[in-house]
Amino acid sequence: MRKEVELASLEDTKKLAKELVKLAKPGVFFLMSGYLGAGKTTLTKSLLKELGVEESVTSPTFVIMNQYDNGSLNINHMDAYRLTKNDDLYLYLETPEQDFNIIEWYDNVDFDYDNYKNYKINITKTGDTTRLVTIESRD
Ligand SMILES: Nc1ncnc2c1ncn2[C@@H]1O[C@H](COP(=O)(O)OP(=O)(O)OP(=O)(O)O)[C@@H](O)[C@H]1O
Ligand SMILES: [Mg+2]
Numbered sequence: 001m002r003k004e005v006e007l008a009s010l011e012d013t014k015k016l017a018k019e020l021v022k023l024a025k026p027g028v029f030f031l032m033s034g035y036l037g038a039g040k041t042t043l044t045k046s047l048l049k050e051l052g053v054e055e056s057v058t059s060p061t062f063v064i065m066n067q068y069d070n071g072s073l074n075i076n077h078m079d080a081y082r083l084t085k086n087d088d089l090y091l092y093l094e095t096p097e098q099d100f101n102i103i104e105w106y107d108n109v110d111f112d113y114d115n116y117k118n119y120k121i122n123i124t125k126t127g128d129t130t131r132l133v134t135i136e137s138r139d
Contacts, residue, residue: 001135001136001137001139002134002135002136003134003135003136004132004133004134004135005132005133005134005135006126006130006131006132006133007129007130007131007132007133008129008130009129009130010042010129012131013039013042013043013046013131014046016043016046016133017043017046017047017049017050018050020043020047020119020121020135021047021050021051023119024047024051024073024075024100025073025100025117026073026097026098026099026100027096027097027098027099027116027117028100028101028116028117028118028119029096029101029102029103029106029113029116029117029118029119030047030100030101030102030103030118030119030121031103031106031107031113031118031119031120031121032044032102032103032104032105032106032121032122032123033105033106033107033120033121033122033123034122034123034124034125035124035125037125038123038124038125038131039123039125039131040104040105040121040123041057041059041079041104043121043123044057044077044102044104045057047102048068048075048077051068051070051073051075051100052070052071053068053069053070053075055068057077059079060077060078060079060104061079061081061082062082064078064079064080064082064083064092065077065078065079065092065093066078073099073100074095074098074099074100075099075100075101075102076092076093076096076099076100076101076102077102078092078093078101078102078103078104079103079104079105080103080104080105080106080107080108080109081104081105081108083105083108083109084108084109085108085109085110087109088109089103089109089111096116097116101116114138117137118137118138119135119136119137120134120135120136120137121133121134121135122134122136
C-alpha cells in the first residue's frame with residue numbers, strides 16, 4: 001500500500017491522525033521520517049489524543065522515549081534523532097510486539113522493522129502549514 005496525502009493546515013493533520021489511528025494496534029510500528037520541523041511530533045500528538053491519552057505529550061528528542069498508556073494499549077513514542085547505527089532499539093523497547101510503537105527518525109538506527117507490521121510515514125514541508133505525507137506498508 002502506498003498513499004499520498006496533501007495537508008493544507010494543522011486541521012488536516014488532525015484529520016489524518018483520525019484515519020491513521022485505526023492502524024494503531026499491538027505490535028505495529030509507525031516509522032516517521034521527514035526533516036526537522038516537518039511535523040512528526042505534531043502528528044504523533046494528534047495520534048495520542050485520538051488514542052485517548054490525556055497527559056501532555058512532549059518531544060522525546062532528549063529522553064529518547066516516552067511511554068503512554070490509554071488503558072488498553074501501551075504506546076512507545078521514540079525519537080531516534082540522537083541515536084546511531086550502534087544503538088540497539090531493544091534497550092528501549094521491551095515488549096514492542098505488545099505495544100504500539102511510534103519512531104521518529106527511525107532510519108538512524110539499524111533495526112529489523114520488517115519483523116513487525118509497519119507503516120512508513122514521510123512528511124515533507126511544502127509551505128508554512130502545508131505538508132505532503134506519504135504512507136507506505138508492505139501490503
Ligand atoms: N499541517 C501541519 N502539520 C504538522 N505541523 C505543522 C503543520 N503546519 C504547521 N506545523 C508546525 O510545524 C512544526 C512541526 O514541528 P514538529 O516538532 O512536529 O516537527 P518534527 O518533524 O517532529 O521535528 P523534529 O525532527 O525536530 O523532531 C510545529 O511548529 C507545527 O505547529
Ligand atoms: Mg519531533
